Amino acid sequence: MRLVTFDAFRTLRLPDARYVKPEHFLRERETVEAADWLLFPEYWQLGTLVFGLRKRIFPSLASYLLGHDKIEMTRAFLGVAPQHVPDTRIAANTREEAECLWEALPRPFVAKIPRSSMGQGVFLVSTRQDWEDYLDLTPTLYVQEHLPIDRDLRVVVVAGQVVTAFWRLQSPDGFHNNLACGGSVGSAPVPEAALALALNLSHTLGIDHAGFDIAMVGGHPYVFEFNRLFGHRGLAGQHERLAGIMLDYLLAQSDNHEPHDPIRPTPVWPIAV
Template sequence: MNLVSFNAYRSLGVPGVRYIKPEHLFREQALLRHADWVLFPETWQVNSLVYGLGARVFPALPGYHLGYDKIEMTRAFWTVCPAHVPETLILPPTETSLEAAEEQLGYPMVGKQPRNARGQGVFLLADRQALQAFAAREDRLYLQEYLPIDRDLRVVWLGDRVISAYWRHGAEGSFHNNVAQGGRIEFTDVPCAALELVERIATRLGLDHAGFDLARVHGHWYVLEFNLLFGNEALNQAGIRLGGFIHDWLRRQSDNDGPDNSPTPWPIAS
């Protein structure tokens, strides 16, 4: 396969890939037009690649269309798994909206900036003063019910399968469980029900590269979000290298009649 990537780090281990700098998109049009796959374009590049050059991109388009904004993502979740979405309000930053949020969600509640990741832009709002301060900074309010959890589950989906999953325990006294913010990783006792939920959501939405974050409250699973470009630190600790999985998925997509020789996923289910 003729593979071109705009992200050298995320393409590590993918055989035969050629890297070009994102800013050279228009300079390298001939190369891109003849590529079988273009890997890890930046969001601003996707429309030009797909609609202008007719390129096949990885990750797939749904990940870019939904993954860049938590509001768009949540609306998609409402269509495919509404029972597994925390109570969420998407409102204009008005006084009427604040009153509605207080009535429906109560305190504490969680405020999230729609276009942020790695635990950034997520705030625990304990009272009216905190809610007003959050609303003053935002063009749109994205507010969720507070879930009483001390850990969440990251499920890594690549191609058409789960390849890993692990718990993320928040540092003591921290509201965030993200590894990037000090979360502790645990690979044991991952429930199959969570993996099955991710499989259903990812398949319905047409995702082929995503790190899903889930929470369990009183035995019920909630999907919080997915990250198109998820962190690899935990996977590296487990000895999981994504390059082989990516290459095999692209090969299978290019030749659906070929045998399934994909790497064996790391054993995760309890």
């Protein structure tokens, strides 16, 4: 199986994966076209690789397209699991829409910039000044109810398997749980309901490489988002297992004799925790 990777760090443990710099992928077109799989391309490469050269990519196209924007992601979640999404409002950033949301939502509420990660671009809005500050930062309004939690879960799902799952405890700022924002890893058992939700979303939406952020409220799981390129701080020695899962998945997909369509892939993974 011929593998070309555009991210040497994330494929370090995959045997014989040839690294090509993303900016050189057309210079090395023969290598790219000869590959069975193209691993971790940059988002800007997708048009050429998937629609032009019609190559297999990993993570899946769905992982890229839905993971690129919180708005698209949330709408997909609402389409397949609305009962597991916090009350969310999305609107154009106009004065009229801003006033409607300010009047409609109980405070505090959470406001997000649609394309952000690692806890950046996520704000707790308690005052009018908080709201005005947020309005200056984003072209689109994306707000959610503030759930009564002091921690959430990161569930890493790759190829239909939970690689790891752990609690993220709230940072000293009293709001963010992200490890990049000062949150810490907790050791309490992870609820099965959270694992089941992450697996169901990954299977239903065709997301094959993601870290899902899930909150528990009264035993009920709510999904915030997923990160296609999740951090490795919480993997706790699971790197070899992660590489094995990825390799087994790529081999299984390669052995599938159905005609390949990179735009509408058919998942082959089992749904099991």
